[in-house]
Amino acid sequence: MTQGPLFTPTDDPEARAPALSDHLEGQGAPGLAEIVQAIAEAARPIALRLALAGLPGDPAAKTGQNASGDSQKALDLAAHDHMIAALARTSVVRVVSEEAEAPITLNEAGEWDVVIDPIDGSGSIGIGAPLGLLFGIFPKGESVLRPGREMAAAGYVSFGHSTDLGVSLGAGVSLATLDPRDGVFRLTRSRAEVPPTTKMLAYNASNERHLAPGLRAYLDEARAGVTGPRGGDTNMRWIAAAVGDLHRILIQGGVFLYPADARPGYERGHLRLLYEAFPIAFLMEQAGGAASDGAGPILDRSPAEIHDKTPLFFGARDELARLHAHLTE
Structure with missing residues (x-):
């Protein structure tokens, strides 16, 4: 039985959607796209770890409670450490994470503060349900306790049967999907819009x-x-x-x-x-x-x-x- 094109997608690089990094280049203030790209690259091994589920160990093993009083899973802490290491290589001054009691200082000479939830929906770790990552980027300031209107960029990664990323640098929302053939987030929608009515x-x-x-x-x-x-x-x-x-x-x-x-x-x-x-x-x-x-x-x-x-x-x-x-x- 021959397989149709649904199961044998073209592997012609010329036919692939543009890379998200190319789409974001030149958008927003200097340094924003670099931070988004660092988060996108760091999301790839998280997606792989989630895909492996319990094969190499238990990602849902409880390790304690976070600062908000929620149960912490092994992957919560691992994803937090992984993201902090990735952001340390960018122009980020401080990070606020759900898994840390206080802001974490990275680069005093940086230009941006990042707020992040490394694993959203961690109660569903290990059962194949969708999970996510949320982040926001502020210009560096005296305090991390800032009005939401001061945010310069925001985004998310959705880990499901596909790994999808949504991001805005202040000029609409772009959506991308991780291409497992080459590990590149590729643009799927350059400007997402939410209809005003719904059922x-x-x-x-x-x-x-x-x-x-x-x-x-x-x-x-x-x-x-x-x-x-x-x-x-x-x-x-x-x-x-x-x-x-x-x-x-x-x-x-x-x-x-x-x-x-x-x-x-x-x-x-x-x-x-x-x-x-x-x-x-x-x-x-x-x-x-x-x-x-x-x-x-x-x-x-x-x-x-x-x-x-x-x-x-x-x-x-x-x-x-x-x-x-x-x-x-």
Whole structure:
């Protein structure tokens, strides 16, 4: 039985999509593209390690707790150390990481500060579910506790059946996929755009009883579908790793909800403002979407401490406006 072109893709280098590094060259302020490229190159061995799962050992082995109180897995720490080593070769002054209690100083003569979550969704390590990496880049400053509006660039890596990277240097969002034939991230979309309307919601329905009344009313309305005031049905996707939903929304549209709720420890939300919510919000706004904490734009906020938490809603602008109307009733 002969295999069709789906299983025998052309290996003609001339037919391949352009490299992300070539696409980013000359974009943004000096040094930004170099940092993004360093993160992209460092993501390749992480993707390989995830693909090996438990064959050479247990990447999900618990090693303790991080500064935010979450369980730390072996791969959380390994990815953190790996990224710090990669960023140390660039013009980065300081790094804030989910896996470190305090900012890490790298190069005093550098020009940029980086905030990073080396492994997003680490509760799913070892089961083949999508995982991710989030990062944001700020001009160096007196403090790492900066308003989100000062961010100069942001991006993510999504580790799934493909390894995908999304990045913005302040002029739209570019998407790329790691080509396993040569190890190069190649451009798949030069300008991703999030449609303003959607029928797709992403949230953890098991926590619905803990939510505020306005948010429950919004979800009740969504479930009512064609028989309710929306006049149309909705669908739900929940990947349980924010990067996975972010990547999907940048391609297909949708809205992501991770609200505060009444459970102990979740009263102020659970995602980290500085290195999770800020990069996502930057990318959303660059792609024509929106990102909010339920009261206002995420990027208008400033963290009180490096592991500050926040509610987070992001995606289609018009759908978030509908959500906000319920929250403020």
